[in-house]
Amino acid sequence: MITAEQKPIREIINYVSPYNRILLVGCNECVTVCAAGGQKEVGILASVLKLNFLKQGKILEINEITLQRQCDPEFIEQLSPHLDRADAILSLACGCGVQTIASRYKDKIVFPAVNTKFMGASESQGIWAERCQGCGDCMLGITGGICPVARCSKHLLNGPCGGTSNGKCEIDSDVDCAWTLIWDRLKALGMEDRYEEIIEAKDWRPAGGGGPRKIIRKDLVL
Amino acid sequence: MKIFEPEIIAFCCHYCAYTAADMAGSKRIFYPPNIKIIRVPCTGKVAAIHILKALEKGADGVYVAGCLDGDCHFKNGNTRARQRIKYLQDYLMDIGWETERLAMINMSAGMGEYFAKTALEFTDTIRRLGPNPVKKIIEKQTAI
Numbered sequence: 001m002i003t004a005e006q007k008p009i010r011e012i013i014n015y016v017s018p019y020n021r022i023l024l025v026g027c028n029e030c031v032t033v034c035a036a037g038g039q040k041e042v043g044i045l046a047s048v049l050k051l052n053f054l055k056q057g058k059i060l061e062i063n064e065i066t067l068q069r070q071c072d073p074e075f076i077e078q079l080s081p082h083l084d085r086a087d088a089i090l091s092l093a094c095g096c097g098v099q100t101i102a103s104r105y106k107d108k109i110v111f112p113a114v115n116t117k118f119m120g121a122s123e124s125q126g127i128w129a130e131r132c133q134g135c136g137d138c139m140l141g142i143t144g145g146i147c148p149v150a151r152c153s154k155h156l157l158n159g160p161c162g163g164t165s166n167g168k169c170e171i172d173s174d175v176d177c178a179w180t181l182i183w184d185r186l187k188a189l190g191m192e193d194r195y196e197e198i199i200e201a202k203d204w205r206p207a208g209g210g211g212p213r214k215i216i217r218k219d220l221v222l
Numbered sequence: 223m224k225i226f227e228p229e230i231i232a233f234c235c236h237y238c239a240y241t242a243a244d245m246a247g248s249k250r251i252f253y254p255p256n257i258k259i260i261r262v263p264c265t266g267k268v269a270a271i272h273i274l275k276a277l278e279k280g281a282d283g284v285y286v287a288g289c290l291d292g293d294c295h296f297k298n299g300n301t302r303a304r305q306r307i308k309y310l311q312d313y314l315m316d317i318g319w320e321t322e323r324l325a326m327i328n329m330s331a332g333m334g335e336y337f338a339k340t341a342l343e344f345t346d347t348i349r350r351l352g353p354n355p356v357k358k359i360i361e362k363q364t365a366i
C-alpha cells in the first residue's frame with residue numbers, strides 16, 4: 001500500500017487559517033490502513049482544528065467526508081454537492097488523491113494534510129516499512145523475494161557491500177542488510193547458485209527515469 | 223467572586239476504576255461532584271475522538287481511569303489508552319492547550335480512597351488552569 005503520515009498540525013493550521021469553511025476529505029484505502037487519513041483520522045483532525053480555532057475565537061465550519069477512494073474520478077464526483085459550502089478542501093489522501101481532486105475541481109484550492117511516504121507493508125501493529133520502489137521491472141524472482149532496490153540503502157544489484165555488519169546496514173544498526181537477507185533466503189531455498197550469477201546493470205527507464213509513467217490497458221479503455 | 227467549578231469527564235473502566243469509584247461511594251469517601259463518570263467496558267475502548275469531543279463540547283478536563291499496569295481485564299487495553307492519551311496530549315500541546323487538561327490514571331477495584339484522592343487532585347489542577355477556552359464561544363452561541 002501507499003503509506004502516509006499526517007503533516008505537523010501547525011502546517012495544516014497555516015493552510016486552513018484564511019478560510020472559514022473547510023471540506024475535509026478522507027480516503028478509505030491505503031491511508032486508512034496506515035492510520036493516516038481514514039474516517040477516524042478525519043474525525044480527529046476536524047476536532048483538533050476546531051479546538052485550535054475555537055480557542056482563538058473563530059468558529060471553523062468543517063464538513064467531514066471519507067470517500068471510498070480519492071484516486072478515482074468516479075468517487076471524487078461525490079464531493080460535488082458539498083463544494084458550495086466550502087472555501088477550501090483539505091485532503092487526507094496520498095498525493096494521488098489530492099491531485100485527482102485538484103484536477104476535477106479547478107476553482108477550489110486543495111491542501112494536503114498528509115505527507116505521502118512510500119510503498120510499504122505492515123511489519124507489526126503501528127509499524128510500516130518500505131518494500132517497493134516501483135522500479136517497473138520487478139526482480140524479486142531472482143533475489144529470493146527480497147527487493148534490493150527498495151531495501152538496500154545503495155540499491156545494489158550485486159551485494160552486499162563492505163558496509164554490511166552482522167546482518168545490518170552501515171547506515172543504521174536497526175536497518176537489515178538486504179543482501180544478507182537475500183543470501184540467507186537463497187540458502188534456505190537451496191538456491192545458492194543463483195547468488196553467483198551477476199545481475200546486469202538495470203534499465204532505470206521503467207523506474208521513472210524516462211519521465212512520468214502511465215499504464216494503458218487497451219482492452220479496458222472506453 | 224464566583225468560584226470556578228470545573229466540569230470533568232472521567233472515562234472509568236468497568237472492572238477497576240468504576241468499581242473503585244463505587245467503593246469510594248460505599249465507604250462514604252468524599253470526592254468532588256465535578257467529576258462526571260462515563261463507564262466503559264475497558265479504557266482501551268475510549269477512542270481519541272471521544273476525548274476530543276468532550277473538550278469540544280466544553281469539558282474543562284478529561285481523564286481516563288483504568289486498571290493497574292498489567293492488570294487489564296482485556297490484557298492491554300489500559301496500555302493502549304495510555305498511549306492514546308500521550309498522542310492526544312501532543313496534539314493539545316501543538317495547538318497551545320494545556321496538556322494537564324487530559325490525564326491517564328491507573329487504579330485497582332479496591333482503591334476507593336485513591337479514586338477520591340486523584341479526583342480531588344485533578345479537580346484542583348483544572349480549577350487552577352481555569353475554564354475550557356471554547357466554553358465562552360459555546361455560551362455565546364447558545365445565547366444567540
